[in-house]
Amino acid sequence: MSSATKPRVRFAPSPTGYLHVGGARTALFNWLYARRECGTFILRVEDTDVERNRPELVDGILASLRWLGLQWDEGPIFQSQRMELYSAAARRVLDAGHAYWCFCAPSSYAGADAAPQEEPDDGAATPATAAPAKPARKSACGCRNLSAGQQAAERAAGKSPAIRFAVPRTGTTRFDDAVFGPREVANEELEDFVLLRSTSVPTYQLGAVVDDIDMRITHVIRGADHLSNTPKQVLLYRALGTEPPAFAHVPLILGPDRSRMSKRHGATSVASYEEEGFLPEAFRNFLALLGWAPGGDVELLSTGEMIEKFSLPGVSRTNAVFDRGKLEWFNQQYLQKLPLDELLPPVERVLRRAGIWRDEWATGAGREWLARTVDLIRPRTRLLPDFAGWARAFFSDEFGYDDAARAKFWKEPRLAEWFPKLADGYAAQPEWNHDACDKTLRDLAAAENVKAGVLINATRVAILGVAVAPPLFDSMVALGRDRVVRRLRAALSHLG
RNA sequence: GGCGCCAUGGUGCAACGGCUAGCACAUCACCCUUUCAAGGUGGAAAUGCGGGUUCGAUUCCCGCUGGCGCUACCA
Numbered sequence: 001m002s003s004a005t006k007p008r009v010r011f012a013p014s015p016t017g018y019l020h021v022g023g024a025r026t027a028l029f030n031w032l033y034a035r036r037e038c039g040t041f042i043l044r045v046e047d048t049d050v051e052r053n054r055p056e057l058v059d060g061i062l063a064s065l066r067w068l069g070l071q072w073d074e075g076p077i078f079q080s081q082r083m084e085l086y087s088a089a090a091r092r093v094l095d096a097g098h099a100y101w102c103f104c105a106p107s108s109y110a111g112a113d114a115a116p117q118e119e120p121d122d123g124a125a126t127p128a129t130a131a132p133a134k135p136a137r138k139s140a141c142g143c144r145n146l147s148a149g150q151q152a153a154e155r156a157a158g159k160s161p162a163i164r165f166a167v168p169r170t171g172t173t174r175f176d177d178a179v180f181g182p183r184e185v186a187n188e189e190l191e192d193f194v195l196l197r198s199t200s201v202p203t204y205q206l207g208a209v210v211d212d213i214d215m216r217i218t219h220v221i222r223g224a225d226h227l228s229n230t231p232k233q234v235l236l237y238r239a240l241g242t243e244p245p246a247f248a249h250v251p252l253i254l255g256p257d258r259s260r261m262s263k264r265h266g267a268t269s270v271a272s273y274e275e276e277g278f279l280p281e282a283f284r285n286f287l288a289l290l291g292w293a294p295g296g297d298v299e300l301l302s303t304g305e306m307i308e309k310f311s312l313p314g315v316s317r318t319n320a321v322f323d324r325g326k327l328e329w330f331n332q333q334y335l336q337k338l339p340l341d342e343l344l345p346p347v348e349r350v351l352r353r354a355g356i357w358r359d360e361w362a363t364g365a366g367r368e369w370l371a372r373t374v375d376l377i378r379p380r381t382r383l384l385p386d387f388a389g390w391a392r393a394f395f396s397d398e399f400g401y402d403d404a405a406r407a408k409f410w411k412e413p414r415l416a417e418w419f420p421k422l423a424d425g426y427a428a429q430p431e432w433n434h435d436a437c438d439k440t441l442r443d444l445a446a447a448e449n450v451k452a453g454v455l456i457n458a459t460r461v462a463i464l465g466v467a468v469a470p471p472l473f474d475s476m477v478a479l480g481r482d483r484v485v486r487r488l489r490a491a492l493s494h495l496g
Numbered sequence: 497g498g499c500g501c502c503a504u505g506g507u508g509c510a511a512c513g514g515c516u517a518g519c520a521c522a523u524c525a526c527c528c529u530u531u532c533a534a535g536g537u538g539g540a541a542a543u544g545c546g547g548g549u550u551c552g553a554u555u556c557c558c559g560c561u562g563g564c565g566c567u568a569c570c571a
Contacts, residue, residue: 014571049570106569162569180501189499189567197569204571228500228566251502251564258563286508289520293509297519316502316509319564323507326521336534380533390532409531441530456530468532 007039007218011065011072012208014046015057018269019064021322022223022253022261025287029250030221031070032288032310042215043075048083048207064270067280068287069303077215079207086202089210089240090163090195098239099195101161102143103154141192163196165205165236173231178219178248178312185231193232205229209236217245221312224249224319248312251291252319261322277384278327279346282334286327290320300333332382340371347374347387354388356396373478376470393464394478401494405467409457416495418448418455419462423488432481437473462491 011027013019019027034041043065047053062076079086093099144166146154154161167190174184195206202210212220227249237244255265267273273283285301293316294301294309301309335343347370351357360366377391393399425440441459445452460472463484469475476484 012571016571046571052570102569104569164569183500185500191567194569199569201569203569208571223565224501225565226571229571249501254564256507260564289508291508295510297510299509299520318502318509320509321507323521326508329521332534382533405531451530453530460531466532470532472530 007034007037008042008216009034009039009219009221010042010044010075010212010215010217011070012044012046012211012222013061014049014052015054015061016049016052017054018057018271019061020261020268021270021273021287024064024068024270025253025290026221026223026250027065027070028068028284028287029248029292029310029315031072032307033219033221033248033312034073035307036310039218040073041070042077042217043072044211044215045076045078045080046204046207047078047080048086048201048204050201053080060271064274067274068270068284069280074215077211079202079211082211083200083202085214086206086210087196087200090202090206093165093195093236093239094163096239096241097166098235099163099165100144101146101151102141102164102192102194103146103151103159103161104141104143144192160198162194162198164192164194165232165239167192167232167235173234175230175234175244175247177227177230178246179315180224180227180249180317183227183230187231187235190232190235195236205232205236209233209240212245213237213240213242219246219248219312221248221250224251224317248315250315251317253290254319254321256321256323258319258321265322266324273327277350277386278331279334279338279384281338282331283327285334286330290322291316291318300330300337328382335378335381335384340375343374343378344371346384350384350388351395354385354392356388356392356398358395369478376474376478380468380470390466390468393466394475397483399465401461401465401491402467405461405465406494408467409454409461410495412450412454412458413496414448414450415458416492418444418450418458419488419492419495421448422455422459423485426476426481426488427485429481432477434473434477437476437484441473459488463487 009030011023011030013023013027031041033039043062045058045061047055047058058076065072090099094101141164143161143164151161168187171187172184173187173190174182176182193205194203196202211217230247230249234244253261255261257265261268267276270283274280281303285299285306288301288306288310289299292310292314294305295314298305344367348357348361358366361370373394374387377387377394381387381391388395390402422441422444425444426437429436429440441455442452445455456472457467460469460475461467463479464475470478479487
């Protein structure tokens with residue numbers, strides 16, 4: 001494949017909020033496609049909406065993209081820095097006769113037949129003659145047929161016009177969508193959309209098309225919410241003298257109630273999932289399977305497998321519901337299977353944040369101890385913060401005793417005499433390993449005529465503060481003799 | 497309202513006319529087990545409704561219903 005035919009795709013977020021899960025998945029699919037086809041992944045920031053635009057949010061979006069491992073090859077390119085490009089393009093469309101100056105105020109545009117919400121009620125300022133009792137076209141606006149003189153008059157009256165695309169009144173517009181198949185719409189269904197606002201700021205339609213042409217985008221992979229707008233853009237491409245690129249619209253991600261995912265469904269930004277302690281690999285794997293399946297029954301996919309198997313036709317047309325439970329399962333799987341040296345850095349960050357990190361764990365024997373301990377703990381973790389949560393006692397001497405655990409395993413009153421004896425036994429134990437610790441405890445249990453389990457469970461709470469933890473004697477080895485002995489004695493004052 | 501898209505268990509995906517509709521999450525039970533997880537085994541659970549086409553429909557067509565999207569000088 002020559003470089004001229006290698007695909008160029010782009011992800012084009014607008015900085016009106018954080019990177020949300022839907023956008024992240026769109027970015028992921030673009031990235032996967034680019035990697036799969038050895039193409040180029042471009043990042044473009046669509047920040048033309050001066051009203052809602054929040055420049056300070058850009059960094060957060062880029063950070064989330066990097067966190068997910070979606071590195072872009074070109075950009076970020078900011079639309080706000082190339083405004084001349086858009087107005088020039090609008091002029092060209094105008095000169096070619098495919099657009100016209102519209103002097104209607106946004107609110108009174110004759111074609112605005114149905115604003116998103118309510119319905120105005122006024123004597124419509126439509127063309128002269130009586131309404132033909134026919135189509136009541138959305139694109140009908142008197143401005144389309146204004147003479148030069150009339151335009152001059154409007155300008156003289158102080159009105160600043162917008163440039164509106166003149167959608168053909170007849171015919172159909174068609175295009176192929178890689179996931180939705182061939183599409184065809186009657187032009188009469190399309191309204192004369194604005195290209196350039198009266199403020200000279202381009203609309204999304206203009207900006208996106210002009211940039212996609214300028215950046216030589218070959219495949220537009222974006223949310224299905226743009227499917228209905230695509231015919232307009234196809235028309236615009238042609239008016240600009242270019243054939244449109246390939247399109248691929250991916251289904252939307254919905255909340256549990258099947259409505260569009262929003263804040264009221266809980267966390268929607270990828271930053272919040274990073275914050276909560278999800279691993280980027282797990283989050284990405286989960287996202288990839290929302291609206292796409294590699295075929296077969298595989299779910300856990302490495303980056304390489306994901307890239308190798310990704311295909312646009314394999315993308316579903318059905319909207320997907322974001323299932324947090326499954327996300328957590330993915331995270332648990334990755335927590336379990338990630339190579340230890342890849343897991344250690346994020347664990348270190350969690351421990352640092354909790355204020356219990358110790359530098360001796362950075363290298364040498366300390367590092368080895370950390371690795372073994374993390375490996376011991378991880379089968380019972382679901383999120384990264386668990387390491388500083390229930391497993392805190394492995395890393396810090398400052399931990400509390402879980403009330404439920406005490407209630408369940410510290411019922412036996414004779415523990416008050418057994419803990420000291422056990423502590424003495426461990427202090428005197430010649431070797432410090434799993435079997436020795438096991439034997440010491442069982443010997444005491446036999447001598448005191450109590451089931452070993454009672455002592456084991458009580459001891460776990462004494463040295464770790466929790467009931468849910470790794471096997472006791474492995475935990476003891478990880479903690480070391482001093483801590484075990486000390487905690488056994490300290491627990492005495494916390495018994496009923 | 498208009499136009500469009502979508503429709504398999506609670507959820508995510510398989511089955512792209514042809515075995516008893518499969519896998520995973522969640523759920524229930526059991527096994528394992530010193531706790532709790534993990535893991536293993538098994539159970540319950542779906543083709544929205546109605547018409548067609550066909551020897552045969554989850555699959556193709558139509559209608560309905562439902563959900564979603566677009567219908568902005570938002571993206």
